[in-house]
Every structure is written in C-alpha cells, then in structure tokens.
Amino acid sequence: MKLWESVEAEYRERTPTSKEMYHETRDHVPMGVASSYRAWDPHPLIIDRAQGAYLYDVDGNSYVDFDMNNGAGMSGHAHPAVTEVVTEQLRNGTLFTHPHELLSEAAAELKKRWDAIDKVRFTNSGTESTMHAIRIARAYSGKDKLLKIEGAYHGCHDYVLMSKSAPGRLSGHPERPSRVVESHGVPEKTAETVEIAPWNDLEAVEGILRENINEIGALIVEPIVMNTGMLQPYGDFLKGLRELCDEYRITYIFDEVKTGVKIAPGGAAEYYDVEPDLVTMAKSIGGNFPVGAIGGKEEVMAQIEHGAAHYGTYNGNPLVLQALVTQLREVLTEDAYEHVDALGQRMVQGYEDIMEDQGIDGHVEHVNSQGSILFTDERIENYRDWLDNIDYDLHENFWFSMVNQGIMPHPHSADQQWTISVQHTEEHIDETLEAFKHVAPRLAEEQQS
Ligand SMILES: Cc1ncc(COP(=O)(O)O)c(C=O)c1O
Incomplete structure (x- = not known):
C-alpha cells in the first residue's frame, strides 16, 4: 500500500x-x-x-x-497568569470605548522591546495591523504604491492578498515577479497599487524601486518570510532595504506578526539590529487573546493625528490588554x-x-x-x-x-x-x-x- x-x-x-x-x-x-x-x-x-x-x-x-x-x-494554552488576570477583568468590564489606564501600560511594554517604537495603536488582529500600517505608511511618504515580497503573507485585506502562493507558471521573471491576485473580489484597480519584489535580492528590489520612483511609498516585509517555510534574510538584506527606503523616501514596515516577541524579546528588529519605520504585531503579544498593534516612530505615527484614519470599536479593549501586559511582563x-x-x-x-x-x-x-x-x-x-x-x-x-x-x-x-x-x-x-x-x-x- x-x-x-x-x-x-x-x-x-x-x-x-x-x-x-x-x-x-x-x-x-x-x-x-x-x-x-x-x-x-x-x-x-x-x-x-x-x-x-x-x-x-x-x-x-x-x-x-x-x-x-x-x-x-x-504562552502555551490557557496560561495560568493570563487566565487569572483576564478572569478578573471579566468582572470589571470587557470593553470600554473610552480611554483607560491599560492603554499606556500596554504601549510601554512594547516600547521597552522595540527601539523603533515611540507610539503604539492597538488593533484586533494581524490583518488589521498591516492594513492600517500600510495606510499610515502611505500618508507619511505621500506616495500610493506598496512594495510586497513574493511568498510573504500579511493577512487578508485587499492590498496584500497577492503573490503569496502563486503557481510558477503565473509568477513571471524571478527578478520582476508578476503580481498574482489570490482572492476573488479584489478590485483590479486596488491590485495595481501593489508591486512585487523577490526576497534576498537587493539589486532586483532597487530596480523595481527605480522603475516606480515616484509611486512606491511603502515597503512591507516579513523580516523572516514565516509563511514560506522561514526564508531568512541573508547577508545584510534587511539593512540594505533600510538604506533603499531612506534613499527612495519609502516607509519601511516590519510585519512582526509572527516574529515579534518570539524570535527575540524585541522581535526581528532586535534580532537583526534593524530599525524599521513601522512595526505590525499580533499573535503572541496577546497570550492567545485577539490583539494586534502598530508601533512606530513619533513622526510616522503622527500621521494618525494629521488625518490618517484609524478607528475601531474593540481596539485596545481592557480584556486583551490585560492579557498583553501579563504576557509581556510575566510570561515572556x-x-x-x-x-x-x-x-x-x-x-x-x-x-x-x-x-x-x-x-x-x-x-x-x-x-x-x-x-x-x-x-x-x-x-x-x-x-x-x-x-x-x-x-x-x-x-x-x-x-x-x-x-x-x-x-x-x-x-x-x-x-x-x-x-x-x-x-x-x-x-x-x-x-x-x-x-x-x-x-x-x-x-x-x-x-x-
Ligand atoms: C506575517 C503575518 N502578518 C499578518 C498576518 C495576519 O494576522 P491575523 O491572522 O491575525 O489577521 C499573519 C497571519 O498568519 C502573518 O503570519
């Protein structure tokens, strides 16, 4: 058999x-x-x-x-410290659509871990984190196009559902990958605002940036491509991308939904010693509770104060922030x-x-x-x-x-x-x-x- x-x-x-x-x-x-x-x-x-x-x-x-x-x-499942603090919070209210003390406590825990983070906004998932980060990134650079890496996954919104698992026959030249949309319902016009680059090839990335010099305003990477079997960055690839982003005025986003707090206390930014402009997080920051975050430099996060929209009824609710604070202080x-x-x-x-x-x-x-x-x-x-x-x-x-x-x-x-x-x-x-x-x-x- x-x-x-x-x-x-x-x-x-x-x-x-x-x-x-x-x-x-x-x-x-x-x-x-x-x-x-x-x-x-x-x-x-x-x-x-x-x-x-x-x-x-x-x-x-x-x-x-x-x-x-x-x-x-x-944290493992149902970690006792997280379970205890969340159970206590259940009795005191699970959702306040008003500010509360845990917001700054939770933000402070992330700031301790990432040098690149001055300010934090909370979300409910990784998808929300990358969706809002991309908007903030575009607002900061003033340019509309996003550059995304072939094989990387950044959640389930229209701007990133492409060239994650595309078949080879549709993928184009390895140095100029084609954009392959991987969900029905993504408007063609939206997809056209995204360019695709190969991983671990700085020269190819620079070529794509030059061809779109006035359009590409944001680069999003999984610092290790954790959705294609852990493709690590070789040599100084992540630092090279930092230099290219500075040279071409591009907001550099580390999507640390999978690497953040897991490969090192301060995620890939610490592990590879690179400072992105924005960091997106979710998953293990929350001890198995649904919480995400966007953190970044003061001037980048200030876009939220200057008109980049970020709203959400459940954002930063006390239940998940209790889990987050305990996870970062007592568990990890x-x-x-x-x-x-x-x-x-x-x-x-x-x-x-x-x-x-x-x-x-x-x-x-x-x-x-x-x-x-x-x-x-x-x-x-x-x-x-x-x-x-x-x-x-x-x-x-x-x-x-x-x-x-x-x-x-x-x-x-x-x-x-x-x-x-x-x-x-x-x-x-x-x-x-x-x-x-x-x-x-x-x-x-x-x-x-
Ligand atoms: C790197 C990365 N970004 C974003 C997401 C989306 O996160 P969520 O499933 O919480 O929306 C994932 C999910 O696996 C991910 O691996």
Missing part, C-alpha cells in the same frame, strides 16, 4: 467524531471552518479543549501541540526565552539527526522558538527556490503521520513552522522526536521510491 493510503486510513480511524461534526458544521459555516486555511482533506480535527502544551480533540485524542494557534500561543521573561530557545535547539538537532540516520533529504530552518522542517537538502533563499524544491506530498505524509502519533508538529501546511511555548518541556521535545523516529523510515522509503 502507498504510504498515504495507510496514513490517511489511520487518521480517519482515529477521528470519526471530528469527521461527523465537520460535515455538520459545513451545513452552517462555509467550508466548515472560521478561517479558510483551517479546512483540509480528509477533514480537520474538531478541538474540544486546549491546556498547557496539549490540544484535545472530540474523539478523545491528545496532541503535543507545536502549531500553537499558528504561532499565537508562545528572560528565563522563558532561554527555556524555549534551548528546547528549539534540541528539536532541530533531533530532527536533523534522525533525517540523517534515515537518509532523508531534509533540513530544518530555525530561529530560537521557531522552526520549519523542509524535505530538501537545497538551501531555500526565496519563493522560487521553495516552489522548485519542496515536496508537498512527503510533507503531507509527515504531518498526518505525526498527528497519528499524538504530535501536532506545526500548523497543517508545509510552509508553516512550529512554535515552542513556555509550557513545553524537554519531555515534550523527546516525545516528538521518538514519534519522528517511528515515522521516519517510512518517509525515507517513500522519498526514495
């Missing part, structure tokens, strides 16, 4: 209630999920509860969870970073040793708490390398085989990465590696067949 047939059969056997509930949900909810990425074949797991390092599904299976809510869960401490970084090393070493022992072509891309397993020996520097080299089928076999062993190795997609939370332990890492040891020989056979 081909590997996939047995892996899928085992998954179905373990998860009949998930299947049934998923099909019922589809009668009421498009695709049966609340965010379209969450639907997969044969059916997603229906989750009953999540605690500490574990997810529990409705069939009674437990999973050591390294998906961690697509990276929002560096210096010791916590040491803990997750050490576990990250252990995981990488373990995965790579097992792949080598079994003769699997593969390696891990990794920065501290974040890691992505890539089934190729090639170095992957940009989206085109990714397209040419990644074996999606083998990844499906890997992911479901691990899930069948009670390990959720990362979100369900080859282009995603694990998050090690403060509630993971060495035992969780070792259990994961034991499961991989069990799965690896069959993957090796499949890869070599």
Whole structure:
C-alpha cells in the first residue's frame, strides 16, 4: 500500500467524531471552518479543549501541540497568569470605548522591546495591523504604491492578498515577479497599487524601486518570510532595504506578526539590529487573546493625528490588554526565552539527526522558538527556490503521520513552522522526536521510491 493510503486510513480511524461534526458544521459555516486555511482533506480535527502544551480533540485524542494557534500561543494554552488576570477583568468590564489606564501600560511594554517604537495603536488582529500600517505608511511618504515580497503573507485585506502562493507558471521573471491576485473580489484597480519584489535580492528590489520612483511609498516585509517555510534574510538584506527606503523616501514596515516577541524579546528588529519605520504585531503579544498593534516612530505615527484614519470599536479593549501586559511582563521573561530557545535547539538537532540516520533529504530552518522542517537538502533563499524544491506530498505524509502519533508538529501546511511555548518541556521535545523516529523510515522509503 502507498504510504498515504495507510496514513490517511489511520487518521480517519482515529477521528470519526471530528469527521461527523465537520460535515455538520459545513451545513452552517462555509467550508466548515472560521478561517479558510483551517479546512483540509480528509477533514480537520474538531478541538474540544486546549491546556498547557496539549490540544484535545472530540474523539478523545491528545496532541503535543507545536502549531500553537499558528504561532499565537508562545504562552502555551490557557496560561495560568493570563487566565487569572483576564478572569478578573471579566468582572470589571470587557470593553470600554473610552480611554483607560491599560492603554499606556500596554504601549510601554512594547516600547521597552522595540527601539523603533515611540507610539503604539492597538488593533484586533494581524490583518488589521498591516492594513492600517500600510495606510499610515502611505500618508507619511505621500506616495500610493506598496512594495510586497513574493511568498510573504500579511493577512487578508485587499492590498496584500497577492503573490503569496502563486503557481510558477503565473509568477513571471524571478527578478520582476508578476503580481498574482489570490482572492476573488479584489478590485483590479486596488491590485495595481501593489508591486512585487523577490526576497534576498537587493539589486532586483532597487530596480523595481527605480522603475516606480515616484509611486512606491511603502515597503512591507516579513523580516523572516514565516509563511514560506522561514526564508531568512541573508547577508545584510534587511539593512540594505533600510538604506533603499531612506534613499527612495519609502516607509519601511516590519510585519512582526509572527516574529515579534518570539524570535527575540524585541522581535526581528532586535534580532537583526534593524530599525524599521513601522512595526505590525499580533499573535503572541496577546497570550492567545485577539490583539494586534502598530508601533512606530513619533513622526510616522503622527500621521494618525494629521488625518490618517484609524478607528475601531474593540481596539485596545481592557480584556486583551490585560492579557498583553501579563504576557509581556510575566510570561515572556528572560528565563522563558532561554527555556524555549534551548528546547528549539534540541528539536532541530533531533530532527536533523534522525533525517540523517534515515537518509532523508531534509533540513530544518530555525530561529530560537521557531522552526520549519523542509524535505530538501537545497538551501531555500526565496519563493522560487521553495516552489522548485519542496515536496508537498512527503510533507503531507509527515504531518498526518505525526498527528497519528499524538504530535501536532506545526500548523497543517508545509510552509508553516512550529512554535515552542513556555509550557513545553524537554519531555515534550523527546516525545516528538521518538514519534519522528517511528515515522521516519517510512518517509525515507517513500522519498526514495
Ligand atoms: C506575517 C503575518 N502578518 C499578518 C498576518 C495576519 O494576522 P491575523 O491572522 O491575525 O489577521 C499573519 C497571519 O498568519 C502573518 O503570519
């Protein structure tokens, strides 16, 4: 039997209630999920509860969870300190559409971590953060076009739903990538305000800037392209972009929704020692609560005072800001970073040793708490390398085989990465590696067949 047939059969056997509930949900909810990425074949797991390092599904299976809510869960699930403070706030009101003390307390926590941040506005998600940041960026530079990197994801609004997972045949020349819109309903006129650049190629970026010298006013990057298997910036790429932005009068946005507070206390800006003009955040700043933020230099954020609109009923509500303040003060401490970084090393070493022992072509891309397993020996520097080299089928076999062993190795997609939370332990890492040891020989056979 081909590997996939047995892996899928085992998954179905373990998860009949998930299947049934998923099909019922589809009668009421498009695709049966609340965010379209969450639907997969044969059916997603229906989750009953999540605690500490574990997810529990409705069939009674437990999973050591390294998906961690697509990276929002560096605290682990239901962290006691966050739960306590939020429970207390529930009794004192969850939403004030008036200013309150937590606004400056929460902003101060982010300012401590980012030199690039003088002022902060809060949002409810990463999508909102990038949408508003792009507007502020354009207002500051006075130019309308956005430059976006091929393979990067910045949420689900019209200006960024393009050239994330475009097929090669539509993607154009690697140095002048075509703009490929990846959602119906995005107006062509809106899409035309976005240009696409390759990652890790400063010369190509400069060429595109020169061709659009009076139009491009904002550059948005994931400082590590965390939505294409952790494409790291090589050499001085991020600093080079800083220089280009200064030279061409462009507002430089670091989308730190996935890197912020996770790869270092002050995110990628600290890790790579680069000062962007604006930083967008969400996910792990909030201890699994829905909060986002935009931070930036005084003169850039002043655009909000000079007419760049930023409104929102739920912005900066006390419930999520309590979670944020506790997460940044009490959960993501210096010791916590040491803990997750050490576990990250252990995981990488373990995965790579097992792949080598079994003769699997593969390696891990990794920065501290974040890691992505890539089934190729090639170095992957940009989206085109990714397209040419990644074996999606083998990844499906890997992911479901691990899930069948009670390990959720990362979100369900080859282009995603694990998050090690403060509630993971060495035992969780070792259990994961034991499961991989069990799965690896069959993957090796499949890869070599
Ligand atoms: C880098 C990046 N930016 C923005 C977003 C959008 O965040 P949200 O899902 O909170 O809207 C994501 C989500 O995965 C992301 O990875």
